[in-house]
Amino acid sequence: MINKLILSLCFTLLLFNSGYAEPIHKTGYPTLNFSKIVVPEAPPVASVMVAYMDIANMSNQKQTISSVSSEQFKRVEIHSMSMKNDMMTMERLTSLSINPGQTIALESNGLHVMLIKPKKTLTKGDKVELTFKLSSGEQITVSSYVKLINNNDHHH
Amino acid sequence: MTDNNQVTDRKIKPFLLLAIAAISILLGIWVSNFNIKTTATVPKNLEATLLERSKPVTSFSLVDHDNNEFNLQSLKGNWSFLFFGFTNCPDVCPLALQVMRSVWKTPALQKSIATNTKMIFVSVDPDRDKPEHLKSYVQYYNPEFIGVTGKQDQIDELTSQLGILYGFDDPNENGDYNVSHSGQIILIDPQANMRAVFSPPLTPQSISKDFIAIQKFVEDN
Numbered sequence: 001m002i003n004k005l006i007l008s009l010c011f012t013l014l015l016f017n018s019g020y021a022e023p024i025h026k027t028g029y030p031t032l033n034f035s036k037i038v039v040p041e042a043p044p045v046a047s048v049m050v051a052y053m054d055i056a057n058m059s060n061q062k063q064t065i066s067s068v069s070s071e072q073f074k075r076v077e078i079h080s081m082s083m084k085n086d087m088m089t090m091e092r093l094t095s096l097s098i099n100p101g102q103t104i105a106l107e108s109n110g111l112h113v114m115l116i117k118p119k120k121t122l123t124k125g126d127k128v129e130l131t132f133k134l135s136s137g138e139q140i141t142v143s144s145y146v147k148l149i150n151n152n153d154h155h156h
Numbered sequence: 157m158t159d160n161n162q163v164t165d166r167k168i169k170p171f172l173l174l175a176i177a178a179i180s181i182l183l184g185i186w187v188s189n190f191n192i193k194t195t196a197t198v199p200k201n202l203e204a205t206l207l208e209r210s211k212p213v214t215s216f217s218l219v220d221h222d223n224n225e226f227n228l229q230s231l232k233g234n235w236s237f238l239f240f241g242f243t244n245c246p247d248v249c250p251l252a253l254q255v256m257r258s259v260w261k262t263p264a265l266q267k268s269i270a271t272n273t274k275m276i277f278v279s280v281d282p283d284r285d286k287p288e289h290l291k292s293y294v295q296y297y298n299p300e301f302i303g304v305t306g307k308q309d310q311i312d313e314l315t316s317q318l319g320i321l322y323g324f325d326d327p328n329e330n331g332d333y334n335v336s337h338s339g340q341i342i343l344i345d346p347q348a349n350m351r352a353v354f355s356p357p358l359t360p361q362s363i364s365k366d367f368i369a370i371q372k373f374v375e376d377n
Contacts, residue, residue, distance in 0.1 A: 042250060043243075043296035045289055075330070081247055087321050087336040088248045092328070105334075109356060114246045116332070126345040149254055
């Protein structure tokens with residue numbers, strides 16, 4: 001009888017642990033790793049903000065970000081900035097693919113996440129949450145705090 | 157008589173030749189000194205592009221963020237840093253204004269900043285950037301900064317002579333549009349001559365260093 005109880009307890013613990021292990025695996029080892037996230041403070045009247053970061057593909061297959069969203073902004077888009085015809089030209093990317101093992105830097109004068117029409121003014125220290133949706137269906141939410149940039153030090 | 161003339165000629169000729177030689181030597185020294193002086197004062201190792209010949213800015217008419225006239229006269233009597241962009245710009249314009257703010261705070265520039273320097277952000281997007289909006293935007297970076305805009309053809313009067321390019325993208329499904337634009341900061345001297353161009357990547361350190369050298373060069377000439 002005691003043996004049966006111990007056995008069922010072990011079984012329950014095993015079930016509990018295996019059930020609990022999955023989200024840990026998801027959050028602890030995401031397919032994409034986001035680091036160096038910086039959201040510079042913008043003038044309160046600005047209708048756009050920007051987020052810079054490094055995105056590393058930790059998986060062994062190509063990952064594609066199909067959209068980005070945030071409850072704090074009306075829209076979030078991934079943009080590229082490049083020099084065309086002697087002008088700094090911004091283009092919206094409909095998706096962003098990252099090869100296995102590759103790290104893409106989103107930084108000024110290059111790629112960036114554009115945060116459009118903040119629902120409330122965000123200033124230094126405010127938390128910003130962004131959800132990246134992958135074409136695989138996976139969603140990864142990351143956060144950072146608005147930072148006051150005193151210089152052009154948001155370059156990596 | 158002829159003999160006397162010949163004697164006089166013989167006496168004069170060596171003196172004349174000596175005088176010409178002496179004048180030539182002095183002229184040569186003067187010219188070489190002049191050249192040495194000119195080349196010596198041209199700043200070296202600039203990251204900015206210093207115009208070989210300064211280019212006078214000609215008449216234009218815009219408004220500042222208080223709806224006051226901003227024209228050629230507004231550029232006279234002070235050094236002006238001009239950047240052209242728009243306030244819906246997420247990346248390039250904020251970065252340029254942050255750099256301008258850092259230049260403004262450079263300790264070595266405090267004397268000229270306090271007396272005769274202006275930082276000017278010209279919006280090429282007058283439909284969205286009304287003067288009062290522009291004021292709040294630029295003064296976030298520094299209360300002394302000046303926002304300027306105007307009608308499109310008035311803006312073109314200034315951009316065309318400074319080599320600034322810009323263009324509007326088609327609006328997207330939300331009605332938003334992007335503005336492509338030059339990323340340079342233009343430096344204008346107190347006589348309203350275009351003097352130098354700072355091209356990306358812009359850093360406050362290089363702009364400050366170059367500004368000090370260019371100021372000295374212009375004042376010495």
